[in-house]
Amino acid sequence: MKVLVTGGAGFIGANLVRLLLERGHAVTVLDNLSAGRRAYLEGLPLTFVEGDILDVELVGQVVAGHDGVVHLAAQTGVPGSLANPRRDCEVNVIGTLNVLEACRQAGVSRFVFASSNAPLGRQSPPATEDKAPLPISPYGASKLAGEGYCLAYHGSWGLGTVVLRFANVYGPYSAHKSSVVAKFFKDVLAGRGITIDGDGGQTRDFIYVGDLCRAILLALESEVSGEVFQIATGVETSIRSLAEMVQEVVGQDVGVQYGPPRQGDIRKNYSAIRKVRRVLGWHPMVSLEAGLRDTWTWFSAQRW
Ligand SMILES: NC(=O)c1ccc[n+]([C@@H]2O[C@H](COP(=O)([O-])OP(=O)(O)OC[C@H]3O[C@@H](n4cnc5c(N)ncnc54)[C@H](O)[C@@H]3O)[C@@H](O)[C@H]2O)c1
Structure with missing residues (x-):
């Protein structure tokens, strides 16, 4: 095609x-x-x-x-x-x-x-x-x-x-993005601790x-x-546990600070994926941990 x-x-x-x-x-x-x-x-x-x-x-x-x-x-x-x-x-x-x-x-x-x-x-x-x-x-x-x-x-x-x-969505080729996974990895590479907006209890898929x-x-x-x-994956992950997983993946305790909550931030957000499973036969295959490892491999190989 x-x-x-x-x-x-x-x-x-x-x-x-x-x-x-x-x-x-x-x-x-x-x-x-x-x-x-x-x-x-x-x-x-x-x-x-x-x-x-x-x-x-x-x-x-x-x-x-x-x-x-x-x-x-x-x-x-x-x-x-x-x-x-x-x-x-x-x-x-x-x-x-x-x-x-x-x-x-x-x-x-x-x-x-x-x-x-x-x-x-x-x-x-x-x-x-x-x-x-x-x-x-x-x-x-x-x-x-x-x-x-x-x-x-x-x-x-x-x-x-x-x-x-x-x-x-997270993964390689996201150096220009301000999504939370890209931001956490860029924080680590810049040598500053990870900053979480709010209490980190907010969830995402x-x-x-x-x-x-x-x-x-x-x-x-x-x-x-x-x-x-x-x-989506249908799995809800809190930003606090994402920060913990990022630290595990990079192999260091980089320190986490909590900033003020972002205005208008949604508390809970995840999706149900029954329809796409049934109609297109699609389901996610990469765990968050494996995906974060791949993403970190890409980020850590970049020239900044
Ligand atoms: N990344 C996510 O988590 C996410 C979540 C939901 C939806 N989306 C949607 O997925 C799509 C891709 O997102 P992404 O994360 O890759 O963003 P991105 O900014 O990396 O990619 C968008 C691309 O579009 C180009 N672009 C922007 N305006 C243009 C224009 N007027 N003419 C031509 N090119 C233009 C940009 O240069 C960029 O390369 C977007 O439609 C976005 O809204 C992304």
């Missing part, structure tokens, strides 16, 4: 393109390098196009000739959406519409959309596909709009869209990027369309 990965120079993209190439797919990456790094793709046999998903003409040209698109390019977090909700809307809503519309016009058959649990907002956990979305951040609202357009392009024109709601990319690949290669799936 000829596969276009938007945002392919980012964290998840850098891992995904390697898996796609291993599977024998031909890969094109479209990325404006606003967050991702060209160096993550160095030496890989793929076509790289530096450009923006808001450039309608360019998107049309790049999408043409592909069989499938994995749409990762986005404004990727709640803080960025609070700082600039208009930009968040432009990139995540209009940008997604641009890519979908180009797919419709070019007759692309498969489209996988990177969503998150943010559309579910104030719903209590576990996150499931059948709970009504109640976003509490502009990021949640823009991802929900993206989900809506994906389902609408399936409903109106039969485009083979699948929406995947990723939990907290951490999924290894290799497991996540297998789910994206399965969705891309399947014939399932017009569906939403939670992609």
Whole structure:
């Protein structure tokens, strides 16, 4: 399959393109390098196009000739959406519409959309596909709009869209990220202790990027369309126990400080993964400990 990965120079993209190439797919990456790094793709046999998903003409040209698109390019977090909700809307809503519309016009058959649990907002956990979305951040609202357009392009024109709601993803190629696992490893490498926001009792569902990319690949290669799936482990881990595991993995007691809680931080967040198990036959295979070891191997080999 000829596969276009938007945002392919980012964290998840850098891992995904390697898996796609291993599977024998031909890969094109479209990325404006606003967050991702060209160096993550160095030496890989793929076509790289530096450009923006808001450039309608360019998107049309790049999408043409592909069989499938994995749409990762986005404004990727709640803080960025609070700082600039208009930009968040432009990139995540209009940008997604641009890519979908180009797919419709070019007759692309498969489209996988990177969503998150943010559309579910104030719903209590576990996150499931059948709970009504109640976003509490502009990021949640823009991802929900993206989900809506994906389902609408399936409903109106039969485009083979699948929406995947990723939990907290961690793994190699995340040096530019401010997610908690990347932050803890960067804290260790910088020689400062780990800082936990709040009391550390807040919980998250951490999924290894290799497991996540297998789910994206399965969705891309399947014939399932017009569906939403939670992609997670179903396991709840507190930030305090994550900090303990990180110290075990790096083999030193680096010291833990507790800072003020982050404003608006959700106390509990994890997902139920019954639907993806049943429909796509996917389940996570990498334990948190093994995934953290892999991630640490990558981080500790980087030049800072
Ligand atoms: N990492 C997670 O834990 C997580 C969780 C839920 C959802 N997601 C979603 O997964 C996707 C990938 O996330 P990631 O963690 O790899 O983030 P990332 O920032 O590493 O990757 C996003 C990539 O998109 C590119 N990009 C941003 N705006 C663009 C634009 N206008 N035009 C072209 N390229 C653009 C960036 O340069 C970057 O390389 C995003 O859609 C994100 O919202 C990620």
